[in-house]
Amino acid sequence: MPIAVAPTQPLAPSLPKWQRPSKTTADLPWAEIKVLDLAKFDLPGGKEQLAEELRGAVHDTGFFSLINTGFTPEEVQRQYDIGQGFFALPKEDRDLPGLRCDFTRGHYFGYRPAHEKTVQGTDVLDNIESVNIAKFIPAYELEPFHPFFLAHSAEIEAFSRKSQALAAKVFTLFSLILELPEDYFSSRHRYDDTSEDHLRYMIYRPRPLSDDEKVGRTWSRAHTDFGSLTLLWSQDVAGLQIKTATGEWQYVPPVDGGIVCNVGDTLDFWSAGYLKSTTHRVTRPPEDQAHIHRLGLFYFVRPGDEVDIKPAPSPLLRRLGLIGDEQATAKPVRGIDYVRARVENYHNTTDYGNRKGQTFKVGDLEIEDEAE
Numbered sequence: 001m002p003i004a005v006a007p008t009q010p011l012a013p014s015l016p017k018w019q020r021p022s023k024t025t026a027d028l029p030w031a032e033i034k035v036l037d038l039a040k041f042d043l044p045g046g047k048e049q050l051a052e053e054l055r056g057a058v059h060d061t062g063f064f065s066l067i068n069t070g071f072t073p074e075e076v077q078r079q080y081d082i083g084q085g086f087f088a089l090p091k092e093d094r095d096l097p098g099l100r101c102d103f104t105r106g107h108y109f110g111y112r113p114a115h116e117k118t119v120q121g122t123d124v125l126d127n128i129e130s131v132n133i134a135k136f137i138p139a140y141e142l143e144p145f146h147p148f149f150l151a152h153s154a155e156i157e158a159f160s161r162k163s164q165a166l167a168a169k170v171f172t173l174f175s176l177i178l179e180l181p182e183d184y185f186s187s188r189h190r191y192d193d194t195s196e197d198h199l200r201y202m203i204y205r206p207r208p209l210s211d212d213e214k215v216g217r218t219w220s221r222a223h224t225d226f227g228s229l230t231l232l233w234s235q236d237v238a239g240l241q242i243k244t245a246t247g248e249w250q251y252v253p254p255v256d257g258g259i260v261c262n263v264g265d266t267l268d269f270w271s272a273g274y275l276k277s278t279t280h281r282v283t284r285p286p287e288d289q290a291h292i293h294r295l296g297l298f299y300f301v302r303p304g305d306e307v308d309i310k311p312a313p314s315p316l317l318r319r320l321g322l323i324g325d326e327q328a329t330a331k332p333v334r335g336i337d338y339v340r341a342r343v344e345n346y347h348n349t350t351d352y353g354n355r356k357g358q359t360f361k362v363g364d365l366e367i368e369d370e371a372e
């Protein structure tokens with residue numbers, strides 16, 4: 001008879017299973033998003049081939065998706081179960097003292113409550129609630145970590161590390177595209193170095209149509225992402241839209257079992273605009289999905305805190321005339337300084353207004369959330 005061995009760690013409690021919502025039947029203007037098969041990455045010549053496949057997508061739309069990423073469906077399911085479990089707690093238990101994001105200082109680790117800020121100067125309330133979990137490194141031991149997550153911390157940590165390792169592969173492709181040493185970007189985004197990276201569970205709370213109509217059906221205003229790379233586990237509730245080069249809004253399609261990625265501001269700066277930090281937004285979903293509490297799972301990669309954000313010495317960028325031979329004279333901006341200033345500017349407000357045509361600047365780094 002087999003002998004039962006006592007587990008060395010307490011087993012994580014089971015959680016109600018999250019049910020993936022059905023896809024919409026609405027006929028929507030879907031964007032064409034390049035799908036990359038990451039299984040090729042470790043094959044001979046695979047990275048180079050993937051880099052070529054990716055080049056057009058990151059240059060034109062800044063959005064692409066990955067399949068065969070190495071995440072099992074069970075691992076991803078568990079993360080949704082954990083997110084759902086947290087957001088099902090009573091409001092007062094979710095919002096514990098001391099665990100909120102401190103937007104006055106541009107800090108984004110912790111809890112962001114919904115329904116506290118208005119939108120576009122109306123009486124309609126912001127409907128986004130999220131929890132951002134810092135990397136599992138000693139520097140962040142005192143960052144907000146809600147007690148609900150304690151029983152699941154081993155698998156959350158494993159997921160956080162695996163997400164960052166996946167991002168490192170994408171950074172390798174970006175380096176190849178720009179003809180830089182393969183580790184040029186991955187060495188500026190290391191798990192063990194401090195950075196504002198976070199794993200995020202995020203939920204949008206449905207609003208009555210009459211409220212949504214007052215704010216142009218906006219759930220998340222048009223913006224570019226603040227860091228280097230965003231990983232977004234495929235979302236079946238339509239609503240995320242990108243602004244195309246011709247100014248149309250198109251929906252990001254779900255990619256079954258995949259992860260949608262987009263370039264953020266800091267990689268745009270590093271590549272002198274060659275890798276595009278594309279404007280996107282989230283709108284009220286089509287009516288067959290408008291009642292769903294839209295749960296999302298993300299990993300946001302931010303630049304290393306101490307890393308200088310300045311155009312990389314890329315032969316390609318030089319040939320294209322995007323960078324000159326001379327060294328920039330302006331004092332470079334550190335990763336943490338850009339990201340904190342951007343978070344503070346974006347979120348330390350009582351109203352999420354429209355940002356169309358407005359620019360945001362730190363040092364020489366300037367970005368426009370939505371061009372006119």
Ligand SMILES: O=C(O)CCC(=O)C(=O)O
Pocket residue numbers: 220225235239240280281282296
């Ligand atoms: O919820 C989504 O689909 C996208 C959210 C987003 O753009 C963001 O949080 O930066």
Ligand SMILES: [Fe+2]
Pocket residue numbers: 223224225280
């Ligand atoms: Fe975004």
